[in-house]
Amino acid sequence: MAPSILVWHRDDLRVRDNAALAAAVDDGHAHPLFVFDPRFYRSSRVCDSRLAFLHECLDELADAYEHRGGGLAYRHGDPREVLDELLTDGVVDRVYMNATTTAGYARERDDALASREAVRVFSDDAIVRTGDSRDGWQEQAEAYFAADQHDPPEAVAGELASTTDITEITTEYDLSPSKRRQYRGGCVSARERLDAFADAIGDYVGGISAPAKAQRRTSHLSAYLKFGCLSPREAYQYVDERGDGRGVELFTSRLYWNRHFTQKLADNPDATEHAINPVFRGMNRERHDPALAEAWKRGETGFPMVDASMRALRETGWLNFRMRAMCASFFTYILRCWWKVGADWFYRHLIDADPAINYQQWQMQSGLVGVHPLRIYNPRKQVREHDPDGEFIREYVPELADLPATFLDEPSKAPVSVQAEHGVSIGDDYPYPVVDFEQRREAARETWAALDERAKEALADPEIRRRASLSSRRDDRDESRDTGGQATLDDFTP
Structure with a gap:
């Protein structure tokens, strides 16, 4: 008799190119399951809108299973207890x-389950989890992107009983998503977005770099x-097969970039909590200014x-990549705040x-690694280069909507007569700069320079x-290439 195999979905909410699902269908009767983990729903680092996106992903995954004659079961609780009970x-x-x-709790949870005798883990994702990940990583990543995808199953007859549903979970945790999102979650929506992006690549x-353009033109x-509504390989092959040129090169390099940073976290899960270079551990923590951090959070x-x-x-x-990098740089170098507070804020809202x-x-953007040149983004220069007409600023800072573009890089320099003419009062409607940028930038350069030798010594380990x-990533300063500050395909060499 064919075995009953539970397929536990977490961040692989698709039926296409799903190694565990494909194997379960081949080996026995597949029973798909998603477990609503209370730790995830109670976390202060997860916004309601991200949970709403997750629920949309689950809706579309459930539809995909229904079309194949089965269903996606829902349970609520600690996944270790839920899965142990189903096996026992x-x-x-x-x-x-x-x-x-x-990292953290999720890693401990998954490791505990993976150690069970009845549990089988599939690692078809370009990530090396045993041995030296630096030994031929480029080659094995290329092999992953080139390999055939796992076909979606034609039928999935198995179905477990659900003990909850999305409506109950939404009510229990009082979810109230408030963000203005452009796209719905889910595998069907992902394919539609992929198709539209490939057509206009x-x-x-x-x-990439200009935030208003990036809202319209990035993927x-x-x-x-x-x-996991799409696998990186699925996105790579779909775009690569549709054409060539600079757009395809830039996008596919970002998929390598995605896998590379995932590999780095696999190698060092502590990176979500502590500076990678120990010389910078605790940097700014003692002089962290909560008032400046709050001003940054509020915009x-x-x-x-x-x-x-x-x-x-x-x-x-x-937020597009360049603006994420600029905000991180500003938070750490200019406001002199502790990077972890800023990173957690981004993680909550993204x-x-x-x-x-x-x-x-x-x-990297906060200078805590020690192998990259110090890069302190000048937010005034970013206005001049990437939002010269003020399209992005006027949308999100309506207090400045009527101010001439000439003054949008530094509104405090607008003459009082200009302010009055255009209905804005700097200091009342919009704040003066909370710090002196130039002074703080030079002080940051001096602080990091004083630690440079110690940081290099630490890297000898x-x-x-x-x-x-x-x-061998290079510091990409040729902004005419508009890589958005991210690596290109040539940067991922052993």
Whole structure:
């Protein structure tokens, strides 16, 4: 008799290119299950809108199973207890799960389940989890992206009984999503978005750095990748098969970039909590100013590009990469605040929040790694270069909507007569800068320079160096190429 195999979904909310599901269908009767984990729903680092996106993903996954003659079961509780009970009571004979890369509680939970004799883990995701991940990583990543996808099953007859549903979970946790999102969650929605992006991928070039353009011209696939509505391989092959050119190169390099940072978190799960380079541990923690941190969170720093970005993050749950980097740089170097507070704030509000990318990028942009040149974004220069007409600022900082674009990089320099003519009073309607940018920037350079030798000495430790390095990535300062500050495909070499 064929075994009953539970397929435990977590961040693989799809039927296409799903190794655990494909194997379960081949080996026996597949029983798909999602467990609503109370720790996730009670976390202060997860906004209601991200949970709403998750629920939309589950709705579409459930539909996919119904079309195949089965169903997606829902349970509520500690997944370790839920799965142990199903195995102990003989409801299922085995558990198949796809490997994931995370940290903290989720990593401990998954590791505990993976150690069960009846549990089988599938690691078809380009991530090395045993041995030296630096030994041929580029080759095995290329092999992953080139390999055939797992076909979606034609039929999934198995179905467990649900003990809850999305409506009950929404009510129990009093979820009230408030963000203004552009796209719905789910595998069908992901495919539609992928198709639309691939059709217009030529617009991707030149549409990465400027925040208003990025809202229209970037892929907006990050949340779908985070929840596994698409596999990175599926997105890579779909775009690669549709054409070539600079847009395809930029996008596919970002999928390598996604896998690379996921690999780094697999190697060092501590990166979500502590500075990668021990020399920088505790940096700014003692002089962290809660009042400045709150002004940054509210988007009331007196630096319009920072404020527009922070309000966009809070209102939409999304921000393009360059603005994320600028806000992190400003928080750590200019406000002299503790990076962890800022990283946690981003992680709470981003719909696409991925621990591997969010926390390690925060560390890089905050100078906590020690292998990259110090880069302190000038938010006034960012206005001049990436929002010269004020399209982005006017949308998210309406207090400045009528101010001439000439003054949007530094509104406090607008003459009182200009302010009066255009109905804005700096200091009343919009704040003066909360700090002196130039003075703080020079002080930050001096502080980090004083630690440079110690940081390099720490990197002599092979383990620290391995955790800190980003292969042979170069500091990309050719902004005419508009890579958004991210790595290109050539940067991922051994």
